[in-house]
Amino acid sequence: MTVIDIARHAGVSKSTVSLVLRSSPLVKAETRRLVERAIDDLGYVYNRGAANLRQARSNMVGMVINDLANPFFAELAVGIERVFQGAGYVPFIANTAENPMRQAEVLRALREQGVAGLIVCPSRNTPSDAFKGLVADGVPVVQAMRKVDGARAASIVPDNRRGGQQATEHLLALGHRRIAFLGGYRDTFAHAERSGGYRQALEAAGVGVDPALIIDGPPNRDGGEIGLARALALPNAPTAALCFNDVVAFGVLAGLRQRGLTPGVDFAVVGFDDVTDARHASPPLTTVAVDSFALGERAAQAMLRMVHGDATPVEGVGDVHLVVRESCGAGMEQAA
Amino acid sequence: MTVIDIARHAGVSKSTVSLVLRSSPLVKAETRRLVERAIDDLGYVYNRGAANLRQARSNMVGMVINDLANPFFAELAVGIERVFQGAGYVPFIANTAENPMRQAEVLRALREQGVAGLIVCPSRNTPSDAFKGLVADGVPVVQAMRKVDGARAASIVPDNRRGGQQATEHLLALGHRRIAFLGGYRDTFAHAERSGGYRQALEAAGVGVDPALIIDGPPNRDGGEIGLARALALPNAPTAALCFNDVVAFGVLAGLRQRGLTPGVDFAVVGFDDVTDARHASPPLTTVAVDSFALGERAAQAMLRMVHGDATPVEGVGDVHLVVRESCGAGMEQAA
DNA sequence: ACGAGTAATTGGAACGTTCTAATAAACACA
DNA sequence: TGTGTTTATTAGAACGTTCCAATTACTCGT
Numbered sequence: 001m002t003v004i005d006i007a008r009h010a011g012v013s014k015s016t017v018s019l020v021l022r023s024s025p026l027v028k029a030e031t032r033r034l035v036e037r038a039i040d041d042l043g044y045v046y047n048r049g050a051a052n053l054r055q056a057r058s059n060m061v062g063m064v065i066n067d068l069a070n071p072f073f074a075e076l077a078v079g080i081e082r083v084f085q086g087a088g089y090v091p092f093i094a095n096t097a098e099n100p101m102r103q104a105e106v107l108r109a110l111r112e113q114g115v116a117g118l119i120v121c122p123s124r125n126t127p128s129d130a131f132k133g134l135v136a137d138g139v140p141v142v143q144a145m146r147k148v149d150g151a152r153a154a155s156i157v158p159d160n161r162r163g164g165q166q167a168t169e170h171l172l173a174l175g176h177r178r179i180a181f182l183g184g185y186r187d188t189f190a191h192a193e194r195s196g197g198y199r200q201a202l203e204a205a206g207v208g209v210d211p212a213l214i215i216d217g218p219p220n221r222d223g224g225e226i227g228l229a230r231a232l233a234l235p236n237a238p239t240a241a242l243c244f245n246d247v248v249a250f251g252v253l254a255g256l257r258q259r260g261l262t263p264g265v266d267f268a269v270v271g272f273d274d275v276t277d278a279r280h281a282s283p284p285l286t287t288v289a290v291d292s293f294a295l296g297e298r299a300a301q302a303m304l305r306m307v308h309g310d311a312t313p314v315e316g317v318g319d320v321h322l323v324v325r326e327s328c329g330a331g332m333e334q335a336a
Numbered sequence: 337m338t339v340i341d342i343a344r345h346a347g348v349s350k351s352t353v354s355l356v357l358r359s360s361p362l363v364k365a366e367t368r369r370l371v372e373r374a375i376d377d378l379g380y381v382y383n384r385g386a387a388n389l390r391q392a393r394s395n396m397v398g399m400v401i402n403d404l405a406n407p408f409f410a411e412l413a414v415g416i417e418r419v420f421q422g423a424g425y426v427p428f429i430a431n432t433a434e435n436p437m438r439q440a441e442v443l444r445a446l447r448e449q450g451v452a453g454l455i456v457c458p459s460r461n462t463p464s465d466a467f468k469g470l471v472a473d474g475v476p477v478v479q480a481m482r483k484v485d486g487a488r489a490a491s492i493v494p495d496n497r498r499g500g501q502q503a504t505e506h507l508l509a510l511g512h513r514r515i516a517f518l519g520g521y522r523d524t525f526a527h528a529e530r531s532g533g534y535r536q537a538l539e540a541a542g543v544g545v546d547p548a549l550i551i552d553g554p555p556n557r558d559g560g561e562i563g564l565a566r567a568l569a570l571p572n573a574p575t576a577a578l579c580f581n582d583v584v585a586f587g588v589l590a591g592l593r594q595r596g597l598t599p600g601v602d603f604a605v606v607g608f609d610d611v612t613d614a615r616h617a618s619p620p621l622t623t624v625a626v627d628s629f630a631l632g633e634r635a636a637q638a639m640l641r642m643v644h645g646d647a648t649p650v651e652g653v654g655d656v657h658l659v660v661r662e663s664c665g666a667g668m669e670q671a672a
Numbered sequence: 673a674c675g676a677g678t679a680a681t682t683g684g685a686a687c688g689t690t691c692t693a694a695t696a697a698a699c700a701c702a
Numbered sequence: 703t704g705t706g707t708t709t710a711t712t713a714g715a716a717c718g719t720t721c722c723a724a725t726t727a728c729t730c731g732t
Binding site: 043045046047048049050052053060068069071074075077078081085090091092093094095097102105106109111112113114133136137221250254257277280282 | 379381382383384385386388389396404405407410411413414417421426427428429430431433438441442445447448449450469472473557586590593612613616618
């Protein structure tokens with residue numbers, strides 16, 4: 001089934017069929033109906049590979065996500081997808097599971113497939129030249145949420161530093177002086193920024209930074225539980241924790257309950273990201289909201305702009321704001 | 337940058353380059369090195385569209401998922417992805433957000449792109465002819481988790497009926513007689529099967545089925561909260577609930593706590609799916625484990641078999657088993 | 673040194689589309 | 703009726719790969 005078959009069946013030339021397929025205004029309405037009829041009759045399927053061979057522009061965009069099993073990134077992906085859909089692009093999602101090798105494979109596959117552009121949440125340990133070939137070829141690449149340093153590609157990331165700072169200031173204002181920073185790997189961009197804001201706030205308040213209180217680990221529930229255990233075992237244990245992300249915070253909440261401690265009363269917990277589940281945790285989690293949807297939307301818009309020829313690679317920073325719920329004890333304070 | 341450029345640079349013919357690209361044993365090791373060197377030097381990128389044009393076989397498989405924001409499906413997708421990866425295929429994920437129109441677009445896009453095969457978790461209200469063109473073209477399609485009736489495509493689904501039955505029997509054994517079935521839409525395959533098992537167990541135990549206790553709603557947290565509210569408002573309120581899925585169950589747990597009721601003590605809750613968070617809920621959720629990974633693996637294997645020429649479309653049913661934790665009160669019973 | 677046999681390489685057609693430039697048809701206007 | 707202009711249509715080359723059949727380069731036994 002090719003354009004030629006359709007052409008024969010409709011009594012026109014393949015060129016005309018091609019014009020109809022791309023809904024060109026050049027064909028007469030009557031001819032168009034004829035061709036469309038033939039397409040339906042024969043059950044024709046467009047071959048986008050052949051089309052891409054001739055015309056450079058493809059309608060396929062790729063989203064390369066470091067961890068789809070993490071609800072935050074899944075939400076981000078779904079948000080981005082929606083934008084592209086509206087713009088007539090077909091977004092495909094690929095998961096890298098935080099594996100740079102896997103990420104390289106995925107990027108290569110997308111490139112071979114001829115994507116129009118890419119949104120990437122880079123995996124941990126992404127080498128700085130991971131996108132080099134892509135950008136050299138003029139394929140728009142936008143990093144979202146994370147960025148690898150040294151990479152010369154656009155990026156839209158949340159204001160991690162400010163978020164860490166705000167959260168820490170809030171805990172300081174509640175009277176805490178021994179505040180831990182739990183979870184996340186030290187060698188990631190996000191950890192550096194978030195813990196950087198935390199340090200900054202502590203120093204600005206004249207409270208020293210105790211390196212023992214910065215306990216890294218996997219950015220998941222286990223990381224939270226383990227981090228809490230190590231923090232509480234310290235000779236001078238903390239009374240509050242800022243967590244690398246919400247999932248870590250969930251682990252901390254669970255760990256506290258296992259020890260008979262009440263989060264928000266015996267120990268203050270603050271998360272980062274504001275995933276949908278944060279509001280539903282018990283107690284509801286105080287956290288730094290990153291607004292994944294807006295961030296994804298901006299990343300997608302930036303990519304579309306690049307696709308349409310705007311060559312300036314943006315370096316966007318997304319607003320964050322602290323959402324005070326109960327896990328930090330702010331509500332309880334007034335009650336007491 | 338094409339094979340011809342590489343050929344020129346390496347001093348061989350384009351045919352030889354093509355053989356190297358497909359790592360054919362026909363080329364001499366020395367020549368291969370020469371060509372690979374040229375590929376590196378020139379930064380050549382394979383054009384899979386052009387290749388697909390000539391050879392029918394593509395290495396791209398599609399996964400069409402109804403709701404990526406639901407952790408259960410995200411986990412399933414990640415599991416499937418892993419299988420394909422190992423088999424040398426490049427899996428792309430597309431989300432349909434439970435929208436049949438969107439699903440149709442996505443399926444069309446994948447078909448145009450020339451996928452080797454598809455794994456589909458069909459969206460709600462998928463018309464029975466959604467895969468007709470695909471299967472007529474000989475593209476392997478495997479439905480996972482759900483199946484649309486009337487569609488003549490392979491499927492691997494969990495034993496929903498048996499799961500519903502086991503869970504209900506467990507609640508009956510704990511002494512409950514008024515058991516609600518909460519959440520999920522009545523017109524879906526999964527709801528019919530799961531509530532069917534529930535009815536079956538009730539009838540087998542000589543306990544009548546009260547239609548008022550089957551309360552449908554969205555298969556998310558809200559659906560759980562709303563369902564619980566309506567169930568408790570009933571003149572003869574239930575003492576236990578089997579939920580359509582875990583996320584609904586989380587909503588029910590939250591709703592109970594809001595009312596000052598303790599899940600597992602004042603009201604028994606059982607979920608369905610066993611997502612990773614189920615174990616970490618408070619109290620840990622008793623649920624019917626579906627083993628998304630095994631199911632995804634089977635679906636992927638089935639697809640690969642079809643790709644390799646096995647034409648018999650399987651109708652697989654995956655094992656389920658009840659995981660008893662605390663939300664059903666089974667643990668507390670002994671204590672009391 | 674020769675032919676048979678195998679190993680390695682190659683030119684050109686083919687895949688299904690779009691693009692370009694040319695042609696044909698329809699129309700307006702003097 | 704002829705000319706210019708717009709509107710529709712079209713043939714054929716091109717895109718970058720793989721396949722086929724043919725060719726050339728080796729190896730071995732006699």
